[in-house]
Amino acid sequence: MTRSIWKGPFVDTCLFKQKKIRWRIWSRRSCILPQFVGCYAQIYNGKGFVGLKITEEMVGHKFGEFASTRKTSSLGKRALPSKTKIKPIKKVR
Structure with a gap:
């Protein structure tokens, strides 16, 4: 649901x-807002800050739309085998 027009943007x-x-x-x-165009902003995403240069196309949107809060996961990738060689244990007589 959008914000009421008579209230204006938050x-x-x-x-x-x-x-x-x-x-x-x-x-x-x-x-x-239009007065923010050309400025640099760092938006908090819950863990760190994401850098952003504000352009005219972004006016009217919210800051949170440009800083993703979730990691991208790739399903189906296998873990790579470790590169360390395992040495066999010597038997003690």
């Missing part, structure tokens, strides 16, 4: 206070 207040060209963002739910 933007966290801490994003307006920062005057930097490059900043860190924990608020993934905030909308990208």
Whole structure:
């Protein structure tokens, strides 16, 4: 469900206070506004920060859409055999 038009886009207040060209963002739910175009942002994905340069095509989307929180898994790959050679145990007489 989308946000009501009369409310306007949600933007966290801490994003307006920062005057930097490059900043860190924990608020993934905030909308990208036209005044953010050309800035560099690092968006928190739950484990670390993902770098992003904001372009005009991103305006209106949310910051969280550009930082994936899940790892890509590849099913069906086998584990590679270890490269270390196992030496046989010598028998003691």
